[in-house]
Amino acid sequence: MRNSLMRITLRQLQVFRSVCKLLSYSRAAEAMSLTQPAVSLQIRQLEELIDQPLFEYVGKKLYLTAAAERLSEATTDIFQRLDELDMQLSDLRGSLKGQLRIAAESSAKYLTPHLLSAFQQRFPDVSPLLRVVNRAQIIRRLADNRDDLVIMSLVPEDMALEFMPFLNNPIVAVAPAEHPLCQIKAEELTLNDLQEYPLLIRESGSGTRKACEEFFQQKRVHFTRTMELNSHEAQCEGVMAGLGIAFLPRHAVYRELQTGDLRELPVKGLPLYRSWCLVHARGKRLSPVAQAFVNFIRTERDIISQIAKRFEVKKGIE
Incomplete structure (x- = not known):
């Protein structure tokens, strides 16, 4: 040198x-x-x-x-190593301290703050830094090693990644309460019945869109009228405005389902289940804070179940 x-x-x-x-x-x-x-x-x-x-x-x-x-x-490497040293010294003093840099796929932004809050209650000196991006951006961030950990579904198979599924991500079909499809009984409503209506979809690069497109291809269903919107919030408002129906993570629309502004269509074969996964590059050296979060997600199943219940729609309200 x-x-x-x-x-x-x-x-x-x-x-x-x-x-x-x-x-x-x-x-x-x-x-x-x-x-x-x-x-x-x-x-x-x-x-x-x-x-x-x-x-x-x-x-x-x-x-x-x-x-x-x-x-x-x-x-960047030098300061990351110094951050790790600070965490390790805090760990030796019997306390966990430092920053947790975590990126979440956009449809996980409703769930992730609850996970971070529960984790911070256990480790109050940890400072979470949350980035919310779409699936395509998540993949780029993984390739560039930008974050300690990532929360996403549909983990790419062509990358060297370690991942841990920890919670179901149910994707449901939704419509406004007055929509004709809401009048069809659960045992009679099929995916084919939805094809004649406009479908509101996320932008290219969205994990929810990718999951739905794979599902439609598998079921040989084709929507001829689609409208692209760049967020779950925009899709939700579009459905309530009568622009069409949409497939959305239940976590993203549980409030609208509870208030009755939206209705979950009782389509045979739905919800479409995918798993939320905690992801990092294979061989990545995790900081003490990141490792503690991995251990928290792995072991605190009761806490995660309690968090998941907050997103359930009460029977009789939906």
């Missing part, structure tokens, strides 16, 4: 990381309570130590150079 690299300070890396995140010297200075000349000086000293330019302006916009991209990766 070059001697000059050994003279890099953590403070310089903190300033560098802030500039990378904000792509602005002035905003980085404000975020770190420094003057802009102080930020410029730290970056200039860092560039001298690595003997490479780190940033360049194109027009009025700041861009990272190739050297900055490599340094950013190393900086």
